[in-house]
Amino acid sequence: MNAKLKRIGLSTFLIGSLSIFAATTVQAADIKVMSDSPLEPALTKVVDLYRQHTHNQVSLVFDPSPVVKKRIEDGETADVVIVQPDFAEDLTKSGKVSAGDRPIIAHVGVGLGNRKDGPAHDISTVEKFRNTLLGADLLVFNSVKSGQAFANVLERLGIAETLKPKIVRTAPNGIFEPVLKGKGDDMVAGTIPLIATTPGIKLLGPLPGDLQSTLTYTAVLMANTSQRDTAEGFIQFLASPEAKKTFAANGAK
CATH class of the missing domain: 3.40.190.10 (Periplasmic binding protein-like II)
Incomplete structure (x- = not known):
């Protein structure tokens, strides 16, 4: 192979590699999840499992449900909120989270x-x-x-x-x-x-x-999330048999 062909081959390889990297970067996403504190030991394990499956990154913030509700009402943003159903209802009425399905993810x-x-x-x-x-x-x-x-x-x-x-x-x-x-x-x-x-x-x-x-916990989608598809996929994962098994193994059935 002459030098010109070698240069063409190397250029093709680099372009292909960058394309793969770019595609991977586009596919991966970062979401923020605010959750009630008692779920921390179990939810941390479930999120580890989610990261392994999707390579998406999840930032977890834990506080008691009343504090999570107040932080959101005061303007803090997230993509997914996990709280007790009555707090989810209040946040829905105020327009902070989306109306619709609220899967029960753990007790x-x-x-x-x-x-x-x-x-x-x-x-x-x-x-x-x-x-x-x-x-x-x-x-x-x-x-x-x-x-x-x-x-x-x-x-x-x-x-x-x-x-x-x-x-x-x-x-x-x-x-x-x-x-x-x-x-x-x-x-x-x-x-x-x-x-x-x-x-x-x-x-x-x-x-x-x-x-x-x-205590019962439900996951809801923030109304202003910029990662709607990823956030909805995360909520679906929380309700999956694999996630429920991990929840149960860590004290949240």
Whole structure:
């Protein structure tokens, strides 16, 4: 092959390579997802799986549903929002998210935990659970939906007034600090995935029997997304059998 042909061949190769690179760049997309905090351990794993399948990049922002709602109402933008259905409904009414299908992607239960160096209490029955709570030195839970569900449990068990001096209510992201700083038999009630994955905290178990309640999460499309096709594809992936299996393996069924 003479020099001229070699140069033509090299040019063709470089043009072809650049075309492939450009096509790959066009196909890949970046989206931003704002999600309720209790889903963080499971959703992070699901997004890793999504990236492997699509090579799209996902920026995850986690906050409690009320905070996500306020941030969006204050003007923050995203492509997909994952919150509890009543917050999704409010955002739809305000025009911040698109109306239409809202697939339920996961359910998260409520559990009880204590410090890793604390006693391994058995809370597998309602009576054992009740006795464990009565023996607590401190009982911490949040001031939003899962915390209110737990407060209702204490009322049902007839021990709300007895435990009142030991109860600390906090913001959703503040429930673990009082327990981690404590010295006694201190306990935290909250969503199971967060209890199970917080360093220094161990999960004693889910609330037993019909005392259990779950938080439901739905995924919705932001009305002003510039990545509509990618965002819709991401929501479809969240509802896929593979994603649901990964959710379930990480505490969000």
